[in-house]
Amino acid sequence: MKAIQIEEFGGPEVLRYVDLPEPTAQPGQLLIDVDACGVNYADTHAVEDSYLSRSKLPMVPGGEVVGRTADGRRVVALTATGGYAEKAVAWEAMATEVPDAVSDEAALALVVQGLTAWNLLRTSARLQPGESVVVHAAAGGTGSLAVQLAKRFGAGRVIATASTKEKRDLALELGADVAVDADPEDLKSRLEEANGGKKVDVVLEMTGGPVFDASLAALAPFGRLVTYGLASREEPKPITAGALMGHSRAVVGFWLMHVLGKPALHAEPMAELLALVAEGVLRPQLGGVYPLAEAARAHEDLRGRRTTGKLVLKPR
Structure with a gap:
């Protein structure tokens, strides 16, 4: 599969578009065929190894994806890492089903x-x-x-x-x-x-x-x-x-x-937010869609304060 990987810490220049083996879901995990992955400012820190949790090399960055599970469910999920890829794994408790009325981009804007x-x-x-x-x-x-x-x-x-x-x-x-x-x-x-x-x-x-x-x-x-x-x-x-x-x-x-693992701070707010978006009450702002291969450009734009709203990478 295609993915973004880093083998050294640094700025956007260390993001490499490579071929990697597909990940394997362990018991309690879901293998997700990724339709889109989100970009967060925390990702720029993770790539530098300057975030609250330490990064390990080599690493596929990315903490959120939306896509389909093997049984056909459309979910948005938090991943520890591995989101910048065509396939990703997430713990089932970290995945939320997405209503048809909510776009991939909007779902990604909500999960983090x-x-x-x-x-x-x-x-x-x-x-x-x-x-x-x-x-x-x-x-x-x-x-x-x-x-x-x-x-x-x-x-x-x-x-x-x-x-x-x-x-x-x-x-x-x-x-x-x-x-x-x-x-x-x-x-x-x-x-x-x-x-x-x-x-x-x-x-x-x-x-x-x-x-x-x-x-x-x-x-x-x-x-x-x-x-x-x-x-x-x-x-x-x-x-x-x-x-x-x-x-x-x-x-x-x-x-x-x-907040993870605490339903009142995670699952219940996610359900509320998805419902508000489906009703048209809450409007996530889409800040830009980039091909997965151009993840470095997305990081450059984000760090350069040239963006608004949610940035999204498309693997295909």
Whole structure:
């Protein structure tokens, strides 16, 4: 079968389009004939071996696929690795059947990014009706869903950030109340101004570095900053207990791996998200479809902030 493999760690240049033996499903696993595989920012970290879990060589990247099982079921599934291929294996508990009304691309947008957005708001931030929410990278795969879900979950004001006018316009179209430039310079002031001169209640943050610092400074008492990525590859400034206590604010970390195997945080939200998409209520944004052979270009575009929404690789 055709697949993308890496034999050394690095940037997009280490992604190689190769022929490999088909994987074999073990008891409790499904062999999936892959129709499409999703690209996530975490994949760029995995290829560098700079993610929360360590990577091992040689490796076929990719943590999500949609396709058909041997018995003909159409499923979307999380895979530890191995997604960038014509065939992949996944544990049966990590696979969800996809309704006919939901496209491959939409299903892929939900299994990592949709679940992340849902849990950021519900589980980690514990969003309350009427609270203000800042969504960074609001035109991206997770951000574009978080904007829509925040409104649906009762946010009083959704403040989107994005790097270009086109991306900010998309966030407004998806339901954000206001969209501001994502540049870290004076970001704290722009967030507070966008919230009517008041500090904000919730921030969903995946950039790190000075964006994290500005977001934390913009938090109101009892506000929650949920960090779920480090796209800038810059660590924020150290945080002391006194700084948190003195402002009654919280920093919460989120990693999707910790919801797996917990039906209330995984299976039930997936069913809810798929139903919302099937009903036309939730609109995942498709950011681009690439041939599997051009996975390196997809990584280059993602790292270069040239994309919006969900990126997808097509094996055929």
